[in-house]
Amino acid sequence: MAVDWELIAFFILSAFEIIGSVLVVINKRLVRAAFWLAMTLVTIGVIYLLFLSEFVFLIQILVYAGAVPVLMVFGIMLTRRKIMDEPGQEAPE
Amino acid sequence: MSAPLIPNLFAVCKVLVAAIIGIVQSIIYALSGPIPPLRGLGDWLGLDAVITVVTYLIVVTIVVLWVTVLNLFTVMWVERKLYSRLQDRYGIMISIWSLPFWPFNRVHRPTHKGLGYLQNLADGVKLIQKENITPRNADSAMFHISPVLIASSTLMVFAVLPWSSGFYVANLDLGILFILAAFSLAPLGILIAGYAANNKYTLVGGFRAAAMLLSYSIPMVLAVIALVVFTGTLDPVKIVQQQDRPLVAFGTTLPLPAWYVFGPQFLGFLIFSVAMIAEMERVPFDIPEAEAELVEGWTTEYSGMRFGIVFAFKWLRMLAACALISILYLGGWSGPVFTTLSVGGIPVPIVPEEIWFLLRIYFLAAFFVVLSWSVPRVRIDQILNIGWKRLIPYSLLAILVAAGFRVLG
């Protein structure tokens, strides 16, 4: 019984990847979109690990997943005025 | 050249697990006479993949317990006792004698007279009892997820952090890079926590955390690059092995170990330590949770055990940072060996590598504690100035120096 574990792992990760990226583009709340973006970036890094390229995986996490979503959330905070004015105005779009 | 107490954690555990599974398997085979389908279960248990997975689970559990229960409590205890000494007071004093369920409690025994090691446990129990409050207009899912993000990214560090040459979960070739990558994931959690709590203090705290951690992870990585130029490897075990020899300089053998501190990497050591203080959010650089102006910074709205997790993982990051500094620059777990006992044919070192490593970690932790309790907090613009204008040029200089020494030999 030869189970291709790598293929199964790849399918699971792809499912995560696609669900996460769909959630990024359809999400109404920007912070959640950034969170899902971080998740897709980490997942894609794990897919790189399946291709036996550890260095790309680590750089992906260090640079991409570590910095880009933080920058995104930073920008979101800087450009959302509603939370400053009256509490509770969670901005839809 | 001391030896580790555990030669190889994974191998030891695998032998144990295989033995236990063998016993279970024989029981199942014995039962499979009356119930034939159990034979398949027994065969499945005997698979190498199953044994490996179970071993990994057990190894991870052992390391997590070792880190959180033992070392976390100890480092918290060290800090609280030490700064109490610095401030002329007793500090934490709850001992086992003062626990209410302790059966041998005498009536007039003073309850607050003890070492205080159990105080952290008592605080944890207290925090668990408290209510978890979610602010009404908070983005509740993000608010709940960010402690998990912080905790998981911190625990990822310990997946590859070796505690001796044999005591680790996994040893990667790129272990140091993995640790740095795991460190760099926490700012996202902090930022999300600051945004989701719907509070101005947490928002400003999140801003500060993001600005500070981004600016300090760059010199941190650059300092490590300087070291890598010098060592040629990112494997923590190999880095420690390189330092485990006497220092040879100017053609003579000095009575010093060949730690990377003693040499051209001293600048990198300083930069890395400063950046690590910022990563740990300790007092000179703890502006994200400056309790004087922002009430608790980005942790303001957390309560109960969620606050406890966020708070405890600060110490865990400190532990990881001290271990990292020790591995990279202070010779890791290398230490002199006095003698080894032989217990049933297995050599057991009297002072094993783990002890040397823990000693170094706690010494560093004590140093950071004394430092952080004797200076005030730095302002946000000053901290960014230090990061961008001082540390980054110096770390580039460190890379240059390392490359020069490498070229010239």
Add this chain to the structure above:
Amino acid sequence: MSAVVRAAPVVVSGRPVPLIEKEVLGGLKAAFGAKLLDGKVLRPGHLAVTIDRDDLIPVCTYLQKTIGFEHLSCITAVDWKDRFDCTYHIENYYNGCMVQVTAHIPYDDPKIKSLTGLWNAANYHEREAWDLMGIEFEGHPNLERILLPQDFKFHPLRKDFAQEVDRQYITRRKLRGGK
């Protein structure tokens, strides 16, 4: 040049100058004459003048700009049941002389000019006086309640504000539960 006249606002020394109060009083009398309803020396270094409320700004301008009384220490409003008094304690940091300027204000029209143009320190004092005594300071930039809540209706330091007029004793009888 006497020690009194010192227009520069920054003070360097701080020692009492003897007999300064007579000099200041003489200067005030020479400058304002009959507008000073009353002027007397209370103690060494301390004199009190009484003026009408219309003369407040000229007197204070003279005190600040000409003879260097640079510190407005306090503004006190007193309710005398038939009139209000507004007392300004103005101090000269150079020679330690303090002038106590009292302006009479009629009871039915509690208004007086604001001193915020001369001293920024008058800002909070006048708000407090308005808050607690109900004297309106004309020309004040931000005359609103400061110590009491914004929706408070009364001016509690006036004598007709309901207060406990009884002595604050707790008699033994009261302690035992009697009346």
Add this chain to the structure above:
Amino acid sequence: MPEFWINMGPQHPMTHGLWNMKVKVDGETITDAKPEIGYLHRGYEKIMEVREFQKNVVLTDRLCYVSSITWSHAYCLAVEKMMGIETPERGQWIRVISLELQRIASHLMWLASYGPDLGLLTGLLWCLRERELFLDLIQLMSGARMNQNYPRVGGVRNDLPENFEAMCKRSIEHFLEKLENEYPKIFHESKVFRMRTEGVGTLSAVDAINWGVTGPNLRACGVNVDLRRLDPYETYEEIDFEPQIWQDGGVGDSYARFVVRFNELRESCNIIRQALEKMPKTGPYRVKPPRRAEGEGYAKTEDSRGEALFYVIGDGDDRPYRVKIRSPVFCTMAATPILLRGNKLADVVSILGSVDVCVGEMDK
């Protein structure tokens, strides 16, 4: 970055008491500030109108809970001037000693709270440790640690205890040794401390006088005004002391305010030593005041936070007709917006901590 208001207070670690500092920030830079006070208003001026002269001392004790004696002493001085009575000489000397002890205790409390403001919790513990010495002395003298009710109209309540002089000297020796050797290490010799305090919250001398800032905050701007010198009360004339002024430069920043207060600690010890030498060893310490009085009296004294002024009017009854309290913090609070504007958000604590806010006396 949009500007928004941050409430610092009424429940906030920065506010030592109950008041609300509304700060408008643009990112981290403060563009506007607005103090909101009155949370602790207790109507002192009204309450004092229905109590007898002597009984008001109990109230004035509670004006500022860390420097009670200075406040009740200012009130007693005003009433004495209204009644036209004079404290006996030994009473005056005892008052001077108690005032300076209270000033040291108050300044130490300020220094203690300034430490955690900057993130230096060790300073809190060290200063409170030394404050105990002076609280013990005050307790020895008056019988209470916090609300002493010690000055009386016409003197002080009781004479000094027997061995007070020796204990006082010993405590001061101990304290001065700590002050010279230990405190500089964590305060002004620390680079980070100077980074945090130097150049923030500057206030020019002209502005300070115009806004009515008094006391150590004014002396930190380089103005040589000390009411103990300018308008000497009690026996301060006979004591040789130096008002502490910030010498270097005309504008006062947080560091200047720190240095002035820190040196005042040393100077107060000096005053106490001299007073212990010069005071008459025996004699009356109190005269009996008349029960009823008419007229008006005012007293301005150098409180530990600035100029405390009591203006008492009597109408011939045994109660004051009107009492006006001038609180130095109240006037300093008016100047805080110009202190804060243009600084960083983290400097709010560094500035407001250095001006030494006591809400009890501010809200009256």
Add this chain to the structure above:
Amino acid sequence: MEYELLLSGALLCIGLYGVLARRNGIIVLMSIEIILNASILNFVAFSSYSGNPSGQIFALLGIAVAAAEAAVGLAVFLSIYQTHGSIELDKIRFLKW
């Protein structure tokens, strides 16, 4: 091999949808990140299957470029926000000042 190409094509389509359909600038930036990731995935996959490490080097280059692009894009959006008061892309009609 074909699975990786399928995944990368799916990511590309999702990212394109985000770029075209969403109006918020930051979401558009995130979608661009997803597209970039799809291409980097292709690089890594081809390098893995062909055994040629130059694909990984391209991937590293792509990662660095993407991070820099995110920072620059955010800076652009911040300045747009400061001048226009909004980062809704269809509300920004002129790019002159």
